[in-house]
Amino acid sequence: MQPAGVQAPLDEIILDDFKQDNGWLISGGTMNYDTLGGTLTLSGTSATLSKKFTYATWKYSDLNIKIAQITDQLSWELLVQGEAENAQLITIQPESQAQNSSFGEVFSYSLKGIAGAEPLSDWSDSTHENKTFTLTINFKGDIGQFITLGVLTCSEPNYEIPQALPSSVQGNIGGINFDGDPTVNVDTLKNDDPTNTSNLKEYRNLSLPFSRLVTNPEYNFDNQAITPVEPSMDLRFGAYYGIKGNANRTSDNGVNLREKKSGFQDSSFNAIMKIDDVQASSSTITSAWFPHKVELSGSVEGLGKIATTDFFVDESTLGRLVNLSEATGSYLEIELRDSTTSSTDYNTNNLKCYWDDVNEVVLKTDTQHSDWNQNLFITAIKVVALTEDGAIDTEATAQIIPPTFVNGIGKYRIPTSISSIGLVIGYANREEGEEQAIIRALNGVGLSEVSTTITAHYNSRKTYWDNLLSKVPVSSEWGLENSFVYHSEVVTPEKHRILYYAAWTHLICNILAPTPETGYAFTQQALGKPSRQCAGAAMTPPNNSWEGLLQIQDLMYINPSIAWSGMEGFMSMVDANGFLSGEVLPVHMAQTLWMIHNISPDLSRLVALYPALKRHLEWKFEHPRWIYESTNVENEVDSEFMISVMNDTQYMIKICELLGNEYVAEISYWQNLYELNLKNYADWMFCDPLSHEALYSYPQNSTNQEINRKVLRNGANLPDNNYQRGIWQYIFLGCVDVDPNNNDVDKYIHARNSHLSEPPVPRSTTDLPNMLSSGLILSDLPTEQAQQLEQFTLDIINPALSLCGYPVLKWAPNSLMTHGLINRGFYDEAKILLESYLVRGTEIWQFCENYFWNTTGPRGTYPTSFGASQIIDSTMMRGGFIYNEDGPHEIPNWSQGMNKPITPPIDILTDVTIDLSNPEETLGLIDMPVELRQTYQRTDNSGNSYELGKIVAVTWKAETLSSMPLPNQYTVDGETEMKQIVSATITSGS
Secondary structure, X not given: OEOOOOOOOOEEEEEEOOOOOXXXXXXXXXXXEEOOEEEEEEOOOEEEEEEEEEEOOOOOOEEEEEEEXXXXXXXXXXXXXXXXXXXXXEEEEEEEOOOOOOOOOOEEEEOHHHOOOXXXXXXXXOOOOOEEEEEEEEEEOOOOOEEEEEEEEEEEOOOOOEOOXXXXXXXXXXXXXXXXXXXXXXXXXXXXXXXXXXXXXXXXXXXXXXXXXXEOXXXXXXXXXXXXXXXXXXXXXXXXXXXXXXXXXXXOOOOEEEOOOEEEEEEOOXXXXXEOOEOOOXXXXXXXXXXXXXXXXXXXXXXXXXXXXXXXXXXXXXXXXXXXXXXXXXXXXXXEEOEEOOOOOOOOOEEEEXXXXXXXXXXXXXXXXXXXXXXXXXXXXXXXXXXXXXXXXXXXXXXXXXXXXXXXXXXEEEEOOOOEEEEEEEEEOOOOHHHHHHHXXXXXXOOOOOOOOHHHHHHHHHHHHHHHHOOOOEEOOOOOOOOOOOOHHHOOHHHHHHXXXXXXXXXXXXXXXXXHHHOEOOOEEEOOOOOOOOOOXXXXXXXXOOHHHHHHHHHOOOOHHHHHHHHHHHHXXXXXXXXXXXXXXXXXXXXXXHHHHHHOOOHHHHHHHHHHHHHHHHHHHHOOOOEEOOEOOOOEEXXXXXXXXXXXXXXXXXXXXXXXXXXXXXHHHHHHHHHHHHHHHHHHHXXXXXXXXXXXXXXXXXXXXXXXXXXXXXXXXXXXXXXXXXXXXXXXXXXXXXXXXXXXXXXXXXXXXXXXXXXXXXXXXXXXXXXXXXXXXXXXXXXXXXXXXXXXXXXXXXXXXXXXXXXEEOHHHHHHHHHHHHHOOOHHHHHHHHHHHHHHHHXXXXXXXXXXXXXXXXXXXXXXXXXXXXXXXXXXXXXXXXXXXXXXXXXXXXXXXXXXXXOOXXXXXXXXXXXXXXXXXXXXXOOOOOEEEEEEEEEOOOXXXXXXXXXXXXXXXXXXXXXXXXXXXXXXXXXXOOOOEEXXXXXXXX
């Protein structure tokens, strides 16, 4: 690995320093040259520079340009065009008014990254040693405006990951030990499904960090079920590919087929298990997942039992150990088939099987579309008989009948006298070729110079995971502390431990290596290898900039090198305007960078990334909304996006303070931007405090679990129908107010029952209370808004309800909300929320995007990293550890608590005669309150005081009824829903 520091290119070539005329074609302006570079001055309203270049664009794939200075309001864009027939003009930098800052960066663009942008070209075809293309720079502005071009270079990316300093977070912090647990044994982390049902709580995905492969991939969205193990017991896997070169070809029937830039393709029908052409009965199938293996078993009625153990030999090789028992049939059969589900879709299988007699393996590859340039599947499948110690049984292997493929189907036929079999699948991408796939398959069974047996490979993989998981932070306690949290009994210590380590396994396995074929030279944090989710930037679609950052915030404790590289990758794709392609989501960039540097310092990297980070945050301030594909409502402002970028700005200020020197001047810039947006947030997203209804904040019903809505308990002494507290999720700037009586200014739409926009906001109204409450992370909220938001949150939280009354758990907003509660001292509320998250995570068991309060299965996309990060972070925070603006530390007074509610005196007058010998009947005759209003005395950061109210349910304990010194006065204790003890004084008039 490289030493710590910026990931520098392997080589760089200056194409032009613009200090003299080097043959650019100029139209619409004049050029002057000096030591700064070439200055183009517009003679009209537009101008163009263009020039042909010839060099090895596949090797020197990054194009870098420095804009030394630019007149206000002048814009530029960067385009390229190849010389092949039908070559298109491709924009690599859309129109921009940006110039490079005083911090010395350049704007960088990957020419590999444009592969596939034009049909039927050879743009990045690696068979072309050199590529000739025209680079065009267009300018728009007014006469006399100018731009100075500094330097134009091309560079060769370095795909080796720099070695970062180890994490400084060590030892015990609160109830979390960051030195890990050296006794971890992955064989004890068993997650099994003995009944193989459609609603099973077990996953079957295996992978390794940096591997492109994942077993049993299955994209799911909102279907709330996991596909049972099929009787075929097939060994399915998916592989991540990146397109190398041209991404389009014409099919045989003349229809132009377009390959996606990158993604996952599946390979199935690799190992269908049968005895005498009969599969196992589905009722006998069992399965079990461990971090290092998946075990399957099933019985073929009257013919025998088949048991398999699947594991990774290495990052590119899969192994399967097969055991046959109680066999009465003639042959165990391993059937392989072509995978040809579509001849026109890039994301389906077009894989053909054939027998390689020389190496005695089955080769499976895409022969139908071999002219496509994506990294196609090439697999070699080797089957051997094994001795008891896992070595190849040469004599028994000679009895195995190899497959003959007819109509795409062939079978290994293995005499049932052979009870132990090894199957290995060697994978290779297009560049590596068939030979490498064959080598990996042969190595996997022990046919190599090293002669490592398949059993030794399995044992090595177990040791690998033992060592890796022994280093992850570990909780001192498993299970929940508060038994009164809804369904707390489902979180047993053992289930909690298994789920926690499974979450770490999921995050670790989601790491993808750099992909040279796409020009991406950094680690990637796949949103979910098993789900094959690909909504990220064009060069790295599985690398989501929301979930990926939360993954980095966990992975940095065990591998800061991966964390640093992942952040460098995100910043490398930020263009001159600050835009990062892919799904536009709330931002955590500055927070994550500051967190990584705080535990693995690297000032040179932080300095190098600052300019792109600044551009990106500025873009986020200007585009506070969800943007994806065709969805982009330009006048929409989403409070969740405002909250996240303001929170990130607080960390940007800390970065500038840390860097010092010329960055000190940046602090006031970020402070002013923060204060302006905080004012806008308070103005736009809060109605006249505590005055009337608002939009999109319906918590679940407290009495009717069939209705996902409720009237908030009246903690603020407002009318019962005032359940939304006047806090908004969205506004649409410039719209006409449809309800002029709602005390809001005309430019905001605040409708009573809907939020009008064009097009309508495509979100369910049940999704949003947690996003509203995420505003608690903003410590500088004005007093009225702080009171309003805290009151709103307290009115929802109820431990007797699933998710404490919130309708949905989505970790990014829930994380901000929970951190906000802790920062504000609401420890008791944060603890029960964290435990309710663990309850729902255990009940659903899958790592998914959304956990709804009332569903039996996962929601949103799954398997994804949101759920895994939620289990890890909830466990660590519940243990008293937090990483906020003060760094990683134990939460002060976590066990004692803060912000305790005040219960007013409870005085009850009654005519009932108090019979201490029969307290239950006596209390039953008295009109004892079933709810109490408690108060919290609060002070904001400016020293302003305010009060919150909280309605809580109370249960009176008859056995505590006792007399007081004064005649006819008695006392009785009660317990609130939060298990707080309260006392009432009863005065009897008889």
